[in-house]
Amino acid sequence: MFKFFNGFTIPCLLLLTMSVSASDLALLSNNVKPGTSNGAFPAGIAIEPTQMKVAFVTDGEFATDEESVKTGNDGKVLFDGNTGSNWKSRTYSKWAGKRWVTINVDLGAPYALSAFDVWAIHEKSRETAGFQVLLSDDGKQFTPQGAASTPELELAKNRFARIHLDLDETVKARYVQIRIERKKSAKQQQIAEVAIWGSKPIEGVSYLQSDSRPKVAFTVQTIQSGVAKLDWRQSTKLDVKVRQWKVYQSDKAFDSVKTSDVTLLKSVPGDQSHTVIYPLIPGRDYFFAVTAVYDQGEYPQVKSIATRMPMPLECRTFGDMVAINHFWGGGGSRINHAENQDAYERIAVDLLGQTGIKQIRWWVVNSGVFNRYYDKGIGVYAYPHGGNLQAATNLGANVFAGAKNEPDLSTMPIDRYIQGTANYRAKMKQINPHAVICAPSSGLEDHSIDWL
Numbered sequence: 001m002f003k004f005f006n007g008f009t010i011p012c013l014l015l016l017t018m019s020v021s022a023s024d025l026a027l028l029s030n031n032v033k034p035g036t037s038n039g040a041f042p043a044g045i046a047i048e049p050t051q052m053k054v055a056f057v058t059d060g061e062f063a064t065d066e067e068s069v070k071t072g073n074d075g076k077v078l079f080d081g082n083t084g085s086n087w088k089s090r091t092y093s094k095w096a097g098k099r100w101v102t103i104n105v106d107l108g109a110p111y112a113l114s115a116f117d118v119w120a121i122h123e124k125s126r127e128t129a130g131f132q133v134l135l136s137d138d139g140k141q142f143t144p145q146g147a148a149s150t151p152e153l154e155l156a157k158n159r160f161a162r163i164h165l166d167l168d169e170t171v172k173a174r175y176v177q178i179r180i181e182r183k184k185s186a187k188q189q190q191i192a193e194v195a196i197w198g199s200k201p202i203e204g205v206s207y208l209q210s211d212s213r214p215k216v217a218f219t220v221q222t223i224q225s226g227v228a229k230l231d232w233r234q235s236t237k238l239d240v241k242v243r244q245w246k247v248y249q250s251d252k253a254f255d256s257v258k259t260s261d262v263t264l265l266k267s268v269p270g271d272q273s274h275t276v277i278y279p280l281i282p283g284r285d286y287f288f289a290v291t292a293v294y295d296q297g298e299y300p301q302v303k304s305i306a307t308r309m310p311m312p313l314e315c316r317t318f319g320d321m322v323a324i325n326h327f328w329g330g331g332g333s334r335i336n337h338a339e340n341q342d343a344y345e346r347i348a349v350d351l352l353g354q355t356g357i358k359q360i361r362w363w364v365v366n367s368g369v370f371n372r373y374y375d376k377g378i379g380v381y382a383y384p385h386g387g388n389l390q391a392a393t394n395l396g397a398n399v400f401a402g403a404k405n406e407p408d409l410s411t412m413p414i415d416r417y418i419q420g421t422a423n424y425r426a427k428m429k430q431i432n433p434h435a436v437i438c439a440p441s442s443g444l445e446d447h448s449i450d451w452l
Contacts (some may be wrong), residue, residue, distance in 0.1 A: 025114055028052070028107060029196040032081045040083040040119070040162075040193070048200065051108030054079065062102045062179050067094035068191070075103055077192075083119040084160030084192040090121075091191045093182060101191055105176040106139060112170045112207055115197040116146075118180055121190040122153060122161035128191070129183040130163060132238055135173035135210040142177045143211045144238040150183075160192055168217075168303065172201055173210035213299035214238070216245070216290040220305050224359060224379030225282035225312045225434075226396030231274040232290050242270040244293040247277065250304065253287050257300045262289075276374040278396025282311045282434045312398040312436045319356035323381065325441065349376055361401060361441070365391035381438065384424040393432040400428060402440040408447040 026046035037043040054075030056064040064072075068091040072078065082089040091101055113135065120128035130149035134142035148165035176196060182189040201207065218232035230247060245268040248257050257264075268275045270293075280286065286309065289302035315321045337344050352360070353376030360373060361381050365388045370380050381399035382392040389400070403420030404412045421437060428435050442448045 024199070025197040026199050027195060028111055028113075028198050029079050029105070029194065031079050031193065031195055036081075038081055041081060041195075048111075048198075050111070052079070053106045053108070055104050055106075057102035057104060057177070062100045063098065064101050064103075065093040065098035067092055067097060068101045072101075078103065078194045080193075082192060083162070084121070084158075089192060093189050096187050099182045099184075101180040101189065103178050103194070104139065105178070105196065107174055107176065107196075110137070110172050110174045110201060111198045112172055112201045112205075113176065113196065113198040114167055114170045116148075116165045116176075116178065117193070117195040117197075118148075118163045118178070118191065119160050119193040120150065120163060120180065121192070122150065122155060122159045123157055124155050125186055126188045126190055127155070127183040127186040128161075128163070128189045129181045130237070131165070131181065132179040133165060133167075134177040134179070135171055136175040136177070137173060137210045139175040141211070142175070143213070145171055145210075145214050147234070147237040149237070168215050169208050170198070171210060171212065172207035175210075213292065213294065215299075215301055215303045216292050217303075218288075218290045218305070220288055220307045221377055222307065222309055223276070223374055223377055224381070224396070225310045225314065225398045226280050227276055227278040227374055227379060228280060228286070228288065228307060228309070229274060229276050229374060229377060230288060230290060233273040235290075235292070236273045242292045242294060244268065244270050245272065245275075246291045246293060246298065247275060248289045248291070248302070248304075249277075250287045251285070253306065254289065254304050255302060257289065257291055257298075257302060274375075276371065278374075279394060280309050280396060282309050282398055284309050312434065313438070317356070317358075319358040322357050322359075324352065324357060324360040346372070349373065349378075353377060364388065365395065365397075367391075367395060370395045370397075384428055384437070389424075389428050389431050389435075393435065398432065398435045400424070400435060400437050402437055405441055406443050406448060407440055408445075408451045410447065412451070414451075 026048035028048050028050050030049060030052050032041045034047045056069045056072060056075060058064055058069060072091040077089045077091060080089055116133050118131050128150055130147060132144060132147045134144050136142040146165050146167050148163050150161050150163050153161055178194060180191055216232050217234045218230055221229040223229055247265045248262050249265050250262045254262050265277055286307045287304040288307060289304040291298050291300065291302055349372055359379040359381060363383055365382050373380055380397055382388050382397055384400040403417050403424055407417055425437050442452055
């Protein structure tokens with residue numbers, strides 16, 4: 001707070017100091033005039049004046065909150081160069097009103113569009129979740145091209161956050177629709193400024209068209225040494241009705257699934273945001289990519305991600321060295337609830353997924369149970385008894401326990417354990433040459449310590 005000599009105070013405005021750096025991009029949205037600058041739009045940035053016109057979207061699913069329309073002054077306050085310092089230069093949504101501020105921007109001519117910014121208040125009860133960008137050539141049919149979320153920053157009174165989006169590839173379009181979403185847990189959003197970055201199209205250069213689909217953004221997480229989890233939740237933030245997702249793999253980087261050495265691994269329903277791939281080979285390098293299938297078909301352009309699978313028992317973090325013992329459905333020291341045991345098991349897995357522990361050990365191999373763990377990023381190592389060797393290998397497991405659990409000298413002499421483990425290992429190597437057998441699990445009782 002600032003305190004003045006006569007005793008009254010005013011809140012101190014906190015602005016993020018992230019300013020737009022000079023680059024090959026030009027400011028297309030007329031936020032500042034050529035030759036002028038401020039903290040958010042410093043001297044040195046390129047400015048390309050446009051015949052821009054702005055209108056709020058006031059009907060449909062993404063209709064702008066009525067109070068935001070009133071305070072938006074026909075959109076002028078969103079493009080006046082002020083990123084939050086002037087309280088009169090913001091749109092204010094109604095308290096607990098509609099969730100969206102949506103604007104259509106006509107740039108007056110097609111431009112090569114590359115990046116977008118939104119400045120929004122970032123304080124408790126007043127917060128923006130992020131924004132989506134859709135592009136069009138006719139101002140009627142808009143195609144989603146990207147989405148950005150508000151960065152993880154500390155909430156503070158009168159703090160404004162800059163939310164930035166870079167398109168994967170430059171898109172040529174005349175019309176821009178920006179949908180700015182209030183966070184569900186917030187009661188209001190205040191939008192201070194919007195910026196559009198790009199350039200005049202260069203003759204002879206090929207740009208993506210406005211109706212082209214964006215490449216699917218996704219992440220890859222390795223689970224132990226034989227499973228990979230692919231998550232494209234970021235791409236589901238776009239308002240796109242995807243019918244199906246497809247996962248591809250190759251031994252080298254690729255930018256289109258039409259390439260001859262690319263393999264389709266699986267198809268996933270459109271309402272899902274992730275999947276797991278197994279079995280994979282430990283130590284091998286893979287390149288994965290994901291596409292979306294729309295009513296109009298599949299967009300084949302992708303950005304593949306290189307992934308190296310770890311070796312069995314490759315310990316890179318403490319979580320890789322620790323496992324939960326006998327977790328699902330068994331174990332002597334556990335609480336059982338006969339009426340709703342399955343619900344307790346699911347909650348336990350959810351909680352385990354929030355820890356740093358990356359694996360569990362279990363007696364039997366069950367694909368449903370294994371996939372529940374994989375869904376939380378947790379691997380499984382199993383016992384080599386019965387059909388477990390083959391079944392676990394099929395599910396991407398490459399680590400097995402020894403010939404007996406918690407052995408002691410009275411029930412498992414050393415020579416018998418060694419022979420049993422050797423037999424299991426020989427069978428294991430025939431089924432899965434990449435797999436390994438761990439040291440036996442042991443309790444802390446005297447007879448267990450004597451055995452060790």
